[in-house]
Amino acid sequence: MQVEVINENPFIIVGERLQGSLKTYINELNPESVVIVCDDNTFKYCHSAYKTVFDSFERSQTLIVNSGDTSKNLENAVFIWEKLAANNASRKSLLIALGGGMICDLAAFAASVFMRGIPLVLMPTSILAMVDAAIGGKTGLNFNSIKNLLGTFRNPEAVFADLHFLSTLPFDEANSGKAEVLKHALLQGESKFEEFKSEFDKPLSVSATSASMRFKLSITQADFEEKGIREILNLGHTSAHAIESLYLYRNKTLLHGNAVAAGLWIESLISELFFDFPAEFNFVELRNFIGLKFSRLDFSESDIPFLLNAMSSDKKNKIGLRSFVLLNQDYSPKIGCHPSEELITTACLRYLQDA
Ligand SMILES: NC(=O)c1ccc[n+]([C@@H]2O[C@H](COP(=O)([O-])OP(=O)(O)OC[C@H]3O[C@@H](n4cnc5c(N)ncnc54)[C@H](O)[C@@H]3O)[C@@H](O)[C@H]2O)c1
Numbered sequence: 001m002q003v004e005v006i007n008e009n010p011f012i013i014v015g016e017r018l019q020g021s022l023k024t025y026i027n028e029l030n031p032e033s034v035v036i037v038c039d040d041n042t043f044k045y046c047h048s049a050y051k052t053v054f055d056s057f058e059r060s061q062t063l064i065v066n067s068g069d070t071s072k073n074l075e076n077a078v079f080i081w082e083k084l085a086a087n088n089a090s091r092k093s094l095l096i097a098l099g100g101g102m103i104c105d106l107a108a109f110a111a112s113v114f115m116r117g118i119p120l121v122l123m124p125t126s127i128l129a130m131v132d133a134a135i136g137g138k139t140g141l142n143f144n145s146i147k148n149l150l151g152t153f154r155n156p157e158a159v160f161a162d163l164h165f166l167s168t169l170p171f172d173e174a175n176s177g178k179a180e181v182l183k184h185a186l187l188q189g190e191s192k193f194e195e196f197k198s199e200f201d202k203p204l205s206v207s208a209t210s211a212s213m214r215f216k217l218s219i220t221q222a223d224f225e226e227k228g229i230r231e232i233l234n235l236g237h238t239s240a241h242a243i244e245s246l247y248l249y250r251n252k253t254l255l256h257g258n259a260v261a262a263g264l265w266i267e268s269l270i271s272e273l274f275f276d277f278p279a280e281f282n283f284v285e286l287r288n289f290i291g292l293k294f295s296r297l298d299f300s301e302s303d304i305p306f307l308l309n310a311m312s313s314d315k316k317n318k319i320g321l322r323s324f325v326l327l328n329q330d331y332s333p334k335i336g337c338h339p340s341e342e343l344i345t346t347a348c349l350r351y352l353q354d355a
Helices: 018-027 041-055 074-086 103-116 126-133 163-166 171-185 190-199 206-222 229-234 237-249 256-275 284-293 301-310 341-354
Strands: 004-007 010-014 033-038 060-065 095-099 120-124 141-143 146-150 158-164 324-327 333-337
Touching: 004 206, 010 018, 010 206, 018 120, 018 158, 033 041, 033 074, 033 103, 041 060, 041 095, 060 074, 074 103, 074 141, 074 229, 095 237, 103 120, 103 126, 103 141, 103 158, 120 126, 126 171, 126 206, 146 237, 163 341, 171 190, 171 206, 171 229, 190 256, 206 229, 229 237, 229 324, 229 333, 237 301, 237 324, 256 284, 256 324, 256 341, 301 341, 324 341
Parallel strands: 010 158, 033 060, 033 095, 095 120, 120 158
Antiparallel strands: 004 010, 141 146, 324 333
């Protein structure tokens, strides 16, 4: 069975059925107690495969929170801290996150704050969590109705990405999670994009997952606290966050990856207009692919002022400036681009017309 160790510190391993490696790793860590955090779905679908391993650790207990991004809140962080305190946890206690990006962010935040930081192991169970949330040391909670308003930078001790978990991931979650894999491919150039396209309909392989994780890791290791190059990972995200705000405002649900796919569509067009690409070169193939594989999002021309406004209040911006990562025609990303309102509007209108 293929297993790849992609990094030593933090230790990051990708493969299928990693029970033996996890047990060895945690026995060497020798924690005084172990708390596993999952949501109701990951408890139902993922926990049992590792139950024997979890039960073999000293003083281990499992905490379950409701699934869904609204659970990524301060109340659940307090719930975890209360359980740790009640269990006499020490700085040698270990927290294990078993879940998608929501659980990884919540548990990582809780671990980074409790006693100024206790050991943390992430076991991502969704594609998005494996290639994105579990890599790079960002933790986050939603607060005051704003996503990820609270957070810390804190790497886990280890990441165990068991692809076997993906067998129970709902199709829409898996499909939308691939939007972040697409973003990583685009940032590595045209040949990676071609490779990604040819493998899109197959189950994610160990090598494709680890390649995507490795790419994110290389960027986040170069700029852990996002003061420069890490910003390229926001490709597609200025538009995606604006569309997510619109859906939130309308009380409609939207998977993050589907928003990212639409964001990549819109921002590929903004790139062409902003850099004034020669007529024979464009990202039309990318847009066709996104149109074929990801849901078309539901907004109308009258929503564009809302989107423009949301783009200018994106928390990553300097006040008032709409900041984008755009792609040059050789796929090299350029951070800190400020396209005009007219240009962004044109791209949104073309999305509505062509996507
Ligand atoms: N920290 C970071 O750098 C970072 C990066 C990207 C995203 N995120 C965060 O990640 C979150 C999104 O992650 P997500 O898409 O994994 O969402 P999620 O954790 O909410 O999981 C999506 C759904 O799939 C279910 N699920 C997960 N794994 C499963 C499995 N193996 N089998 C069956 N069901 C399963 C979950 O219970 C949930 O219902 C957001 O909160 C986002 O802000 C963080």
